Amino acid sequence: MMTARIEHLVTAGTFDLDGGTWELENNVWIVGDDTECVVIDAAHDAGAILAAVGDRTLLGILSTHAHNDHIGAARAVAAATGAPVYLHPDDRMLWDVVYPDAAPDRALEHGQRIAVAGTELQVISTPGHSPGSVCLYAPSFGTLFSGDTLFHGGPGATGRSYSDFPTIIESITTKLLSLPSETVVNTGHGESTSIGAEAPDLPAWIARGH
Template sequence: MTSGTFSLDGQTFDVDNNVWIVGDDEQVVVIDAPHDVEAIAAAVGDRRLLAVVCTHAHDDHVRQAPALAARFSTDAHPVPVLLHPADREVWELTHEGVPTTDLANGEVVTVAGTDLHVLHTPGHTPGAVSLYAPELATVFTGDTLFAGGPGATGRSFSSFATIVDSIRDVLFELPPETRVHTGHGDDTTIGDESPHLQEWVDRGH
């Protein structure tokens, strides 16, 4: 976890962000690269970084993505920053003109024998994705699904109706025992959250 700020629509908030590192003793991917590049790099250590995968392009999830990728890139093994193209406009708010590599729905990112299946789960942002690892019975949801409800949808580029569709039609189709690793806060499971969907809809969470 790293701490910093999130800024959008002229407002700035203090936030703590989860950073997820998936792999083994030889190679890893980093899921989201927020505030502290030194801390993330230290956690990666001397392992080969295959990619920085962005669950979405809000600044508190991608602020250090280009710097982290550059830190571990070599001429032989450049490290891509993977982002769904629907979030390019949001990315440009923080990293204008900085290139990314497109991440597509249904794509599989493989690291150390573990497959991360890319699920396009828009709503929090247009290009938000979740990463499902069947072998780990785990899904990394970024800011789409938290313990207790959907991610925020009250700011630019977001849609409550869309995030509800993503959660209902994509995430809640996963096995109920699937552990949910979120972008902020505590873990949960699909089974713990799925009974509450109608409550969230009714209150427009």
Template sequence: MTVRARIDHLVTSGTFALDGGTWDVDNNVWIVGDDEEAVVIDAAHDAEAILTALGGRRLRAILCTHAHNDHIDAAPALSEATGAPILLHPDDLPLWKQTHPDRMPDGELSDGERVSIADVSLEVLHTPGHAPGAVCLYAEALGTVFTGDTLFAGGPGATGRSFSDFPTIIDSLRERVLMLPGETVVRTGHGDGTTVGAEAPHLGEWVARGH
């Protein structure tokens, strides 16, 4: 059966700030939908660029894989421009408030919830470790999982800063992500993608490295 929904991708640039440090970063922004409607995964840095990429489609929701500032800084402006609700796992509210103290998300992303868009659904997988409320979004019909900063090509996301924990991210990857079908394409928050099958064999190496 042909799936109508597609994945569009753009890269936006800005600053990541946490624990008193700042770093220049390029972020992946993912748009999932068809010609009529879409959702945005991680509204990073540039609301205008994301609006342009939407091309007039109705934005149904802004989904946040986690609440580090570089993944959510453009979310309020994008929401204001489109009327779309911002959805975030509640465990990341302390991080959210560091960036947007006067504007709370509009709703929650709960483990096991399915977000429907066009003719596909995105299953919310709560994957704490990089952040307490980090989630991955699994689109089985599209053969892909959007991992935010939980999994990259080459290993797990960073756990050396506040609100993060290495054993927790390893448990999340082992139990929630690396058991997906090996051909599942991993679309990350930064940099190049990979597949579950390419990363799963290296879990033991990551544990041995301890980071």
């Protein structure tokens, strides 16, 4: 019997890129059981994340991408717990803006499987919002953690440095919309959705071309 569960924490702070700063809230997702867990996107508030982890063994901090709002608390959480920080290598240039003196501990690569609490997360490379963006798919939960690749209402933003609209559409079309339609999509910001809810809007996204 699977004892793993998904926990949700919302943290607040700023997103800084290309000389702009925006206030926003981020979703932090924790997957695990009473003994061990992983954190998906250590955003903004290390204290709140550490409190949510509690006395469990933190196996890893999985970063869907390296924009500062998604990794801002990663090194502090890692220092407090000894957990490694994972990141796709193609986002290293964004990581270096936040942490110029400390590299990520481990790489995330397409097809990689990360075990936690008797279940696993599958890494899906989904460039577009950033070159190294990934999603994490948990088949046992029927759940995708989409970072900033797919939201309720469309794809993630692509109007800033290192992002590309045709690439994110390709990622969503070829790698995400092939998942079961009932797959829950837990996003990096805002409310959750599902693959089936978003798939019919693909032609409209392409037509808008943003």
